[in-house]
Amino acid sequence: MDGAEPAPTPLIWITTPDNYDPHVQEQLKREGAERVDLLRAAGFDVRVVHSCDLVPAWNGRPRLLHGSGDLLAERAGFIVTSWTWDPGIARHLEAVVRTVRASDSVLLTDGTIDPDGLGTDKLAMYHHAASLGATVLPTVSVPFGRYARRALDAVRSELPEGAYVVKPRSMAMGFGVLKAETPQHLAATVDLLAPAGLGCLVQPHLPNTGDLRVYVHEGKAVAAQLRRPGEQAYLANISQGGSGSAYEPPEETAALSELLARSLDADYLCVDWLLAGDRPVFNEWMTVLAGYKDLAGAPRLRVEGALVDHIRRRLAAV
Ligand SMILES: Nc1ncnc2c1ncn2[C@@H]1O[C@H](COP(=O)(O)OP(=O)(O)O)[C@@H](O)[C@H]1O
Ligand SMILES: [Mg+2]
Structure with a gap:
């Protein structure tokens, strides 16, 4: 039809309410509503879809069955919140992610090279960031089951x-991020983890003045947010009571964040650093799911603009 507006591009956000207490889920829904x-x-x-309502399939082409429909019937952008403490949910989300990747739709949460490793695994991030010269804390990965306590010898050495x-x-x-004050606390924690199959890391607790998130878009740091833990707390996550404010990142931190984004081929990357001493210590990165709730004014507008621009470009690319 002449002059008709083009149909808006479908953007499907897949979440997993089964991860959360229903009250927490309500709060997350309100926060997600802003985005x-x-x-x-x-x-x-935008449609928000619960992962429990999906059945990934292949029948002549990849399909993501949802009731009587198929979410892959037309090309769409997908955002998949893939973290979970439940191995069954993790396997299901893996199937969802692989089915979207096999289709002509765009998995927007895949924003780096090697997204299965470098997209979500903190250990893989540490190896990569350290290889590019970022300061990384010594880190021990806890082995499985009855061998888990071997991590304690590694921690000692x-x-x-x-x-x-x-x-x-x-x-x-901040889910399951625990501060162990003594070797005995650590031993008991490792015992509790052994049957869980979650896969955990141990690091020194670094006394720090906060957590700095640098938002990098198209190779340039466009804004930064300093998050600080609340009173008597050690987690800077906003969802765990931390509070954030805009912050001018030191030149070196901005440059390192840009370097990491380039190395990962990431057009939009949010890089978190622990601030302690005279060098930032790398903590983790995240792509489109990273929050910016406490940013205000011009830095917030820059982050929002970057996010929208990034998603538009990814969807426009064939
Ligand atoms: N080694 C550490 N030393 C001090 N604080 C830490 C350390 N690792 C994590 N934290 C604190 O815990 C918070 C959550 O840890 P993080 O590794 O970012 O996990 P998540 O992916 O759950 O955000 C961080 O924002 C930071 O405040
Ligand atoms: Mg974090």
């Missing part, structure tokens, strides 16, 4: 004495 509103205002037809942080290799929002 959904931004993307709708930018012209995307590889990590300095003091408090430790134990954290899952592939989670987010």
Whole structure:
């Protein structure tokens, strides 16, 4: 039809409410609504779909069955929140992710090279960041089951004495990030982890003045946010009571964040650093799912603009 507006591009956000207590899920929905509103205002037809309602399939072509429909019937952008503490959910989300990748739709949460490794696994991130000259804490990965306590010998030989942080290799929002004050706390923690199959890392607890997130778009740091833990807390995650504010990143931190984004072929990358001493210490990175809730004013507009621009470009690329 002449003069008709082009149909808005479908953007499907796959979440897993089974990860959360229903009350927490309500809160996450309210927070996610801000992002959904931004993307709708930018012209995307956003739908939030629960992973439990999906059945990935192949029948002549990849299909993502949802009720009587197929979410892959027309080309769409997909955002998949893939962290979970449940191995069954993890396997299901893997099938969802692989089915979207096999289709002509775009998996927007894949924003780096080697997304299965470098997209979610903190251990893989440490290896990569260190190889590019970033400061990385000595880190021990906990072996499985009855061998888990062997991590304690490695901690003694590889990590300095003091408090430790134990954290899952592939989670987010501060889930399961524990501070162990003594070797005995650490031993008990490792015992509790052994049957869980979560995959965890041990690092020294680094006394720090906050967590700096640098937002990199098209090779340039466009904004940064400093997050600080609340009173009597050690987690800077906003979802764990931390608070954030815009911050001018030191030149070296901005340059290192840009270097990491380039090395990962990432057009939009949010790089987190722990601030301590005179050099930033690398913590992790995230692509389109990284929050910016406490940013305001011009830095917020720059991050929102970068996110929308990044998604538009990814969807426009064939
Ligand atoms: N080695 C560490 N020393 C001190 N604080 C840490 C360390 N690792 C993590 N933290 C704190 O815990 C928070 C959550 O850890 P992080 O590795 O970012 O996991 P998540 O993916 O759950 O955000 C960080 O934002 C930081 O405040
Ligand atoms: Mg984090």
